[in-house]
Amino acid sequence: MKKMLLVAFLLTATALISNAQKFKKLPESKIEQSFVEKHIRFLASDALLGRNTGEQGNNAAAAYIAEEFRSYGVLPVNGSYFQKIPFVKYDQPQNAKITVGDSTLFVNSDFLLLNGGGVNISSAPVARVGYGWISEDGSYNDYENQEVTGKVVITQIGTPDTKSFREMMSVSAQKAAIAKEKGALAMIEVFTIPAPWELLVSNFGDGRLEINTNESDSFTRILVNTATAKRLVNETLSIQSDELSKRPTPSSNVVGLIKGTDPDLRPTYVALTAHYDHVGYREPDGEGDDYIFNGARDNAIGVAGLLSAAKSLAQKPPKRSILLIGFTGEELGLKGSKFYVENPLLPVKQTVFNLNIDGAGYNDTSIISGIGVQRTGAEAEITKAVEALGLKLLNDPSPELGLFDRSDNVSFAALGVPAPSFSPGFTAFSEDMMQYYHKEADNAEGLDFAYCTKFAKSYAYAARLVANKTTAPQWIEGDKYEEAGEKLYQH
Numbered sequence: 003m004k005k006m007l008l009v010a011f012l013l014t015a016t017a018l019i020s021n022a023q024k025f026k027k028l029p030e031s032k033i034e035q036s037f038v039e040k041h042i043r044f045l046a047s048d049a050l051l052g053r054n055t056g057e058q059g060n061n062a063a064a065a066y067i068a069e070e071f072r073s074y075g076v077l078p079v080n081g082s083y084f085q086k087i088p089f090v091k092y093d094q095p096q097n098a099k100i101t102v103g104d105s106t107l108f109v110n111s112d113f114l115l116l117n118g119g120g121v122n123i124s125s126a127p128v129a130r131v132g133y134g135w136i137s138e139d140g141s142y143n144d145y146e147n148q149e150v151t152g153k154v155v156i157t158q159i160g161t162p163d164t165k166s167f168r169e170m171m172s173v174s175a176q177k178a179a180i181a182k183e184k185g186a187l188a189m190i191e192v193f194t195i196p197a198p199w200e201l202l203v204s205n206f207g208d209g210r211l212e213i214n215t216n217e218s219d220s221f222t223r224i225l226v227n228t229a230t231a232k233r234l235v236n237e238t239l240s241i242q243s244d245e246l247s248k249r250p251t252p253s254s255n256v257v258g259l260i261k262g263t264d265p266d267l268r269p270t271y272v273a274l275t276a277h278y279d280h281v282g283y284r285e286p287d288g289e290g291d292d293y294i295f296n297g298a299r300d301n302a303i304g305v306a307g308l309l310s311a312a313k314s315l316a317q318k319p320p321k322r323s324i325l326l327i328g329f330t331g332e333e334l335g336l337k338g339s340k341f342y343v344e345n346p347l348l349p350v351k352q353t354v355f356n357l358n359i360d361g362a363g364y365n366d367t368s369i370i371s372g373i374g375v376q377r378t379g380a381e382a383e384i385t386k387a388v389e390a391l392g393l394k395l396l397n398d399p400s401p402e403l404g405l406f407d408r409s410d411n412v413s414f415a416a417l418g419v420p421a422p423s424f425s426p427g428f429t430a431f432s433e434d435m436m437q438y439y440h441k442e443a444d445n446a447e448g449l450d451f452a453y454c455t456k457f458a459k460s461y462a463y464a465a466r467l468v469a470n471k472t473t474a475p476q477w478i479e480g481d482k483y484e485e486a487g488e489k490l491y492q493h
Contacts, residue, residue: 054282151185276304277332304359320469339410378420379475387464418490
């Protein structure tokens with residue numbers, strides 16, 4: 003038994019030494035702390051004002067990433083490093099009200115206009131239609147035996163299958179399209195999740211960003227909370243509303259390409275991604291107030307990792323091509339990544355893997371946290387890369403939070419691309435992490451830059467190992483995205 007244990011130990015030690023020797027010969031082993039630190043410090047500086055999507059600091063961050071790509075020899079895609087996204091900023095109308103019997107509801111204080119306006123609906127009948135949803139296969143239909151032509155429909159937020167807040171809000175426009183097709187005059191959606199009304203106003207009131215799809219947005223869609231919904235008891239109501247105010251506020255995904263060295267594998271891509279936007283700033287409370295949400299941990303660390311991979315892989319390209327994307331609009335509900343997969347610059351079916359970086363910080367500098375690594379067919383390569391830096395890989399530290407479906411990787415996963423996230427090490431969302439998450443304190447001061455450098459090196463090495471795989475990674479059997487993968491790649 004002792005001999006067997008000794009042999010096993012020697013084999014493991016030999017493998018680790020061999021891995022370390024191979025790693026030392028690669029460009030990513032030479033990524034310097036000063037290189038990683040300068041990117042984090044710039045992106046999280048006060049000068050960028052929290053990188054809020056569409057604002058000056060966000061656009062400056064995009065330009066910075068693009069120029070770094072250019073300096074490494076990373077190629078633009080279709081002649082540009084920028085995939086422009088036609089965001090529109092909406093403000094609530096000054097004049098809008100709903101009349102229910104002797105009661106009057108006012109915009110901002112009682113309801114929010116999400117779409118449309120410019121209506122004068124008088125004493126229209128009301129139809130309550132559950133979620134107001136019809137499933138794609140028709141097995142679920144809230145409009146069955148319901149006639150809503152000429153009526154205002156009232157629906158509950160989400161659908162029977164949506165669970166997260168983002169999912170619920172993302173289907174709202176689809177529900178409005180269904181209501182319009184059925185002949186409804188307007189849709190009132192009831193936000194049933196317990197949340198302060200002020201929070202809804204800050205997220206969906208003035209300054210709300212949406213992507214302009216060039217489709218008609220004239221159909222009136224209104225959001226109320228449960229308290230206001232209880233006042234909509236009459237069988238008729240009236241709506242008078244000016245149109246939403248809107249102005250173009252463009253932002254861009256930043257996209258680059260490194261061509262692979264293998265003629266057979268070159269037409270396929272490993273997508274490396276990280277979002278560069280954050281949540282901006284608030285009004286200062288006075289002189290000396292820290293009012294900027296710098297986003298060092300979320301996600302300047304990630305962008306520094308992306309840039310590290312871009313530089314090292316451009317110096318010595320792997321067999322498969324590398325698609326590099328800095329996403330905007332993640333904090334708005336993954337809007338940048340969704341826009342990309344719906345308008346891909348390179349065919350999604352040729353994208354065999356996505357390794358995304360996102361995180362809220364770290365509380366353990368001995369590990370890297372992998373979100374979905376075990377599910378997506380590259381656990382061996384990612385583990386090898388992490389261990390090359392003397393770290394350990396911890397898979398899905400907080401599965402109850404559903405983190406896999408809450409970052410940009412899920413935009414690729416939903417189409418079938420194996421797409422885990424590579425995150426700074428955490429064992430749980432502890433208080434020492436949450437003191438920084440979307441807080442003014444999330445600046446570069448106090449970061450462990452030696453750990454951030456190990457993180458960047460291991461990410462770049464993991465990307466190389468995956469891109470050099472002869473066989474493309476695949477979803478594990480039974481994964482909820484396996485069927486989408488089969489369809490995408492037609493296995």
